[in-house]
Amino acid sequence: MASNDYECTSQVFSDIGNGLYLNPELADVNFIFESNDNHVERVPAHKILLMAASDVFRVMFNGQWKEKDEVEIADTSVSVFKEFLQFFYIDRVKLTVANINVVFKLGHKYNVTKCMTVCKKFMVNTLTNDSILQRYALAIQFDQDDLVNVLEKLIGINTKPILESAEFLKCSRSVVSGILNIDVLSCTEVELFEACMNWVKANANQSQLSRKLVKSHLGNLFRYLRFGSMSINEFATVTSSHREIFSFDEYTDIIQMIGSKQHKSKFFNGIRSKRELKINDAANDEKRQAEIICNRKILSSQNQRARTKDTTTFSSTDPLLLHTIHLPKIIGHDGKKYHSPQMKIAIEEIPHSAISTEKVLLYEGQTNLTTNSGCERFDKPILIKPGSTYRIHMEQLPLGIYYSKLLKEKVEIKSGITIDFKSTKDDDDDDDPNGSCGLIQKLYFDPVWPLVP
Incomplete structure (x- = not known):
């Protein structure tokens, strides 16, 4: 006997969302943006859709915003907020490189899971050496461990140009800490050390280093430099220009680390892994x-x-x-x-x-x-x-x-x-x-x- 049930894919809800996006018709709230020249722009929205996708909006519209039909937004721009609102209305959103970092922040602020997932994929897909550290900082700040792991893998693959970029000199202490704790980097420990010294100079706005200056900016991060990974000649190169930043005990400890892999350092974290930068391994199923x-x-x-x-x-x-x-x-x-x-x-x-x-x-x-x-x-x-x-x-x-x-x-x-x-x-093979x-x-x-x- 044939079934009376019939299943099909409906575009009704998708069409409704597309039609309501930025449409003042049936809107019951306007987000207000005021520019520096006192120009005011209103962005219409629909509370029921916002509350359905965000528990943060649900609490606000049932609490402090309950009677409001206008809400002033001061922590972002109109263009960014419009980009963010797509996630409440549209199945296939359009994101931009210029706004992605702030859209990501809004997704976290209002706890919109779909927004966070799509933003993270977009951030990985559009990475450059100039943007990777900014996005790494955001991943750390908002405890996005999956994004942190991906970006650390990519930093490990392309370490040297990232350390030599202008963005590294401007990055936060948490980013420096994260990089120093990555086990596999595609640079020498000397190159990592020199990059950290350049970072201290840039943040201290000083051309010369002292032990006090390095300790005040790096603090306990100094111990994350793995001097045991250096050869004696490499460490000699370091001390020829930076001898003053090491205490006598630290200097002695490093020499012992380099001389004996069994030496337990009192001050530093040992050696960095020498394994190849691949996740594929025939011995690992x-x-x-x-x-x-x-x-x-x-x-x-x-x-x-x-x-x-x-x-x-x-x-x-x-x-x-x-x-x-x-x-x-x-x-x-x-x-x-x-x-x-x-x-x-x-x-x-x-x-x-x-x-x-x-x-x-x-x-x-x-x-x-x-x-x-x-x-x-x-x-x-x-x-x-x-x-x-x-x-x-x-x-x-x-x-x-x-x-x-x-x-x-x-x-x-x-x-x-x-x-x-x-x-x-190829020019010489046109007839092939x-x-x-x-x-x-x-x-x-x-x-x-x-x-x-």
Whole structure:
């Protein structure tokens, strides 16, 4: 017997929300914004929608704002507040880099879970070396441990340029503390020490350091510098310009730490980990299961003529950490015998933003396809951002005629992430119909943020 029930997807509530957003019709509250020139702007809203999504609004509209139909907002701008209000009305919100930090704060202030989740993903997707420390500070301030963990991983991958940025000199003590407590950093301990000394100079507005000045600004953070990770020559470099900031006991303690890994320091936190900056590890089942593999399946069993110079161009819909590339079997013939080539590899990023479209070189290296079985594993992973295109340039050595397989152009991998391998033509290969989307068969990624769907 057929069921009388019928289920379908309704757009009614979505359409209602879109129609009511910033619409004064049926609005029962206006948020008032007054500018410096005494211009007043009213932003209409609907109490029932605000209270349904925020327990903070529910308390306010049942308490101190109960009889109010106008509420003055002084801690943010009109544009930011309008962006924030989207989360009460619209399914697909539009966020901006300029406002994201303050929208994130409002999401926390009014306890809007959806806003916090979407803002955190947007913040990770749009990171730059200039913004990462500001967002790290917010994650620490508002106890967002998941965001803290992601940003610390990315700081560890790209430590040196972050420490050399102007933003580091302006960052808070809590950010410095967080960085000093990260176990794996892609810089030397000397570089970290010098960055901290530059931070003290900038915050003290002094060009010369003294022990008192360092202690007054770093305080107990000074012990988080892991001098035991330095060699004796590196520590000698430090003391040649900063001897005055160490007491005799601290100096002696550091020498003992460097000389003996069994020495228990009285003043400092030992050594920093030397392990590689990858979350994927063949010996760790949990980490191995988190790995994302983009496999461009072979479209033809026949060998196609490969370019001597080749470019694989791709982009991703989600942020990922690229740690390994894999090529199919490539064979060459020099007129006498077959051989496998060596491969020069360069990876560059092309941002798609109004700020910059300048190419950024991310990696240069060379691999032997015979000894490495077609794999190139990087010393540290490369952050792949949704707002950029990435090009992997390869040049086969020695030059000659090579053959490989024809590969798929678009791959959808788990979590709905799509890798699009764009067609590329080199100037010297305009007549080549094959291999136009590059030679690379597999890309191995670690997720940046597995917690965000």
